[in-house]
Amino acid sequence: MDLSNLFVMFITFTLINNVVLNQFLGICPFMGVSKKSSSALGMGAAVTFVIVAASLVTYGLYYWVLEPADLEYMDLITFILVIASLVQLVEMIIKKTSPGLYKALGVYLPLITTNCVVLNVTLNNITEGYNFAEMLTYSIAIPVGFTLVLYIFSTIRERLELSNVPQAFKGNPIALIVAGMMALAFSGLAGLV
């Protein structure tokens, strides 16, 4: 596996097939924690850590435990348990090291468990048949793309708070329209690779 292929893969999954704007995963935290740019970055970092760790653990579990034992159909149940425990770990770490961030992330921190991005990455690692290097690239590219879009979106939403929006579109509807515009802008990057 040469490096240039991995680089192309990285760009593809951060910018072109962006996880939020192109594949519609992780919309809940995307709408939920994007009101302040600092908590958006914190959320991005937490999700990145959980995804990379979960990918490593589930990849090992699948190929060393589930496949030899012919238990492939247990993948969903095993993976979700691994993710849930990792999220619990991250929650404890953040609570100890940065109480401010812990408060800002609020209910969305335990909800990383039910963040579709994490489960999607761990499942895709298996169904796409990635080797170890590809798996690692994929598991880093996806959360990086997520963090990037979340951060850009949060800076737009900070300005949106001050603007005059029709009553019915206040809050989430106008934010969704902004997300649509971002999706349009990002689709322009499709010619990159």
Added chain:
Amino acid sequence: MNRKENFTAGFIRENPVFGLYLGLCSTLAITTTLNNAIGMGVAVILVLVMSNVIISCIRKITPSEIRIPVYIVIIATLVKIIQMLIKAYAPALDSALGVFIPLIVVNCIILGRAEAFASKNSIFDSALDGLGMGIGYTCSIIVMSIIRQVLATGILSFENPFNVEQVLFQVQIIPEDYIISMFSQPIGAFITFAMLAGILAACKNAKAAKAQAKEGN
């Protein structure tokens, strides 16, 4: 709250998609055709009703400290069963929905109802609640998929999910020269959703204003 009110809560008043913003990922992603929406809706209704019933059955013996992992394992098992059934009997639907079938596990609606309703109520009420919320979700994605499919392709069609060649109905609504293919792209999903949510919010605001005016008199 009586049974009927509890059952119909999910339709408009507490609609899980447009009111509570739950389960957005699948709503935005799979609403490109009516077929996908109905398939997804049925899968979610099945999982939601069964998980609500099981969780309600074991609500008295589940220790509250570990209830979330317990719920997630139950839901994951049910989703895996549904996924295997879809793969066996409706392979076309399986390839169209792709990863979004296993992702029903992390659909907030299901865990949300387990935590908010099934863990506190009787078995029958929980089943009813699951059915009501599931129908609310399904109706929302059907409405979205009809709008998107008609605007993007001009055709509204529904095929038998168990046999792809058998087209149950097909109508050309918009002439081919006037279709807006943008609506099958991500931006179409976001815009359609935002418009529907905005309209629903406007209706709610108008209702609230009316009620306030009445009180003023």
